[in-house]
Amino acid sequence: MKCFKKPKKEWVNLKKLLIKELSKVRTGRASQAILDGIKVDYYGTQTPLPQMATVSIPESRLIAVKPWDVSVINEVEKAILKANLGLTPSNDGKLIRISIPPLTEERRKEIVKSAAKIMRRL
Numbered sequence: 001m002k003c004f005k006k007p008k009k010e011w012v013n014l015k016k017l018l019i020k021e022l023s024k025v026r027t028g029r030a031s032q033a034i035l036d037g038i039k040v041d042y043y044g045t046q047t048p049l050p051q052m053a054t055v056s057i058p059e060s061r062l063i064a065v066k067p068w069d070v071s072v073i074n075e076v077e078k079a080i081l082k083a084n085l086g087l088t089p090s091n092d093g094k095l096i097r098i099s100i101p102p103l104t105e106e107r108r109k110e111i112v113k114s115a116a117k118i119m120r121r122l
Contacts (some may be wrong), residue, residue, distance in 0.1 A: 021118045030057045030100045034047040036066070040079040042072055046098075049076065065089070101122060 020033075032055045039046040049055065053067040053076060067076050070093070077096055080089045089096045103111075 004066055006116045008117065018118070020023050021122070030059070030061055030098075032057065032063070034085060035063065035083075038083045040072065040076050042069075042075070049079065052076075061100045061102075063098040063100070066094065067096075070094055082112070 004096040025090045032050075035049050035055055040049055040052060041047075042052055049065070052069070052072070053065050056066075058064050065076060065080075067073050073091055073093065073096065077089050077091050080087065080096070080098065087098050087100070089098045
């Protein structure tokens with residue numbers, strides 16, 4: 001019962017943290033939050049992807065990443081692959097498209113496990 005005696009401010013902060021962490025879980029729908037934790041080697045500095053590219057959702061199952069400096073598009077693609085999100089980016093030289101595959105039963109079970117892991121950690 002000790003955990004229920006936390007001040008309201010702590011519960012509000014915990015709720016915000018939970019929402020942020022669960023938004024990173026990859027479901028069957030495209031979300032910019034999926035790419036938030038990715039860092040790209042940008043001229044020797046590890047730079048968060050949203051600080052060096054425009055990330056947009058043109059369709060419900062597609063993420064588009066357009067680096068502001070086109071010369072680093074290959075590094076961005078490598079960073080997305082290295083993040084081990086289960087996504088395969090396709091590069092056309094100016095824009096990276098990431099298609100979100102439909103959910104399978106196996107993937108749904110993985111999502112449940114991932115959400116449970118986040119809940120235990122918090």
